[in-house]
Amino acid sequence: EAGVVQSPRYKIIEKKQPVAFWCNPISGHNTLYWYLQNLGQGPELLIRYENEEAVDDSQLPKDRFSAERLKGVDSTLKIQPAELGDSAVYLCASSLAGGTSTDTQYFGPGTRLTVL
Amino acid sequence: AQKVTQAQTEISVVEKEDVTLDCVYETRDTTYYLFWYKQPPSGELVFLIRRNSFDEQNEISGRYSWNFQKSTSSFNFTITASQVVDSAVYFCALGSGNTGKLIFGQGTTLQVKP
Numbered sequence: 001e002a003g004v005v006q007s008p009r010y011k012i013i014e015k016k017q018p019v020a021f022w023c024n025p026i027s028g029h030n031t032l033y034w035y036l037q038n039l040g041q042g043p044e045l046l047i048r049y050e051n052e053e054a055v056d057d058s059q060l061p062k063d064r065f066s067a068e069r070l071k072g073v074d075s076t077l078k079i080q081p082a083e084l085g086d087s088a089v090y091l092c093a094s095s096l097a098g099g100t101s102t103d104t105q106y107f108g109p110g111t112r113l114t115v116l
Numbered sequence: 117a118q119k120v121t122q123a124q125t126e127i128s129v130v131e132k133e134d135v136t137l138d139c140v141y142e143t144r145d146t147t148y149y150l151f152w153y154k155q156p157p158s159g160e161l162v163f164l165i166r167r168n169s170f171d172e173q174n175e176i177s178g179r180y181s182w183n184f185q186k187s188t189s190s191f192n193f194t195i196t197a198s199q200v201v202d203s204a205v206y207f208c209a210l211g212s213g214n215t216g217k218l219i220f221g222q223g224t225t226l227q228v229k230p
Contacts, residue, residue: 003160031216042120042207042220043161056217089159095216102149102211105218107161 002026004108006092012114018080021111025073025094032069033105034077035091043091049075079113087115118143120210122221129198130229137193137224139208145169149211150184150191151218156204167191198228 005024013019025032030051035043046065048056051072060067064083069075079086089110095103119142129135141150152164165175167184175182179196195202205223212219 040222042209042223043218044220045217048216091161093161102166102216102218104151104163104166106163107153109158109160112159 004092004094004106006090006108006111008111009109010112010114012116013082015084015115016081018078019082019113020079021077021090021092021113023075023077023092023108025075025092026106029094029096029106030072031095031097031103032075033093033095034067034075035093035107037089037091037110039088046077082113082115084115087113089113118145118210118212118219120208120219120221122206122208122224124224125222126225126227128227128229131200132197133228134194134196135198135226135228137195137206137208137226139191139193139221141189141191141208141210143210143212145212151209151211152182152191152193153207153209154204155207155223161207164193195226198226200228200230202226203228 007022032049034046036046037043045059047060047067049069052069065079067077089112091107091110093105093107095105097103121140148169150167154162172184181194183192205225207223208221209218
């Protein structure tokens with residue numbers, strides 16, 4: 001079974017430029033998560049989707065970050081414009097179910113973003 | 117508030133030594149879940165174990181074992197006879213039974229030297 005797929009693995013951009021990250025979850029997993037991991041820290045949740053619906057986006061900086069999961073499968077996370085402080089690893093995870101149960105979340109390899 | 121504390125920032129051992137990674141959590145939920153993940157240099161978080169708050173039995177999987185003690189709010193992870201391939205960052209995480217949200221600790225970097 002294929003795991004969570006993310007692309008690109010690495011991205012280097014100039015500040016104020018836009019950037020997008022793509023995630024394909026494990027087949028059949030209804031819940032998708034985007035996490036931010038700063039250097040030397042644990043991941044922090046940005047947004048959680050149940051199918052197409054964003055059910056928890058309280059930690060997403062909505063002035064510059066946006067996300068979508070139009071068909072309930074793949075998801076895209078966008079930053080526009082990027083700032084120096086956005087340099088981090090962006091992790092995507094998926095689980096079979098979500099909501100009131102804490103299913104095991106399986107993570108992708110992440111996208112390492114460097115903003116110059 | 118929910119919180120996970122991994123007090124050990126870095127641990128260095130010599131191959132074949134046993135090593136224990138500590139994890140202390142805080143939650144007011146009666147139903148919660150605890151996880152350990154391994155993050156090797158490649159960056160991907162690898163799931164190791166999931167334990168719910170009603171199951172305090174210790175678990176052993178090969179060289180890995182976990183000690184869950186609700187009385188001290190701890191969920192410690194022991195690697196027996198460590199190997200160089202065990203070198204990674206290990207994260208303990210707490211999941212709410214209500215929201216499904218994971219709260220991660222800061223991670224412990226384990227270096228196993230040959």
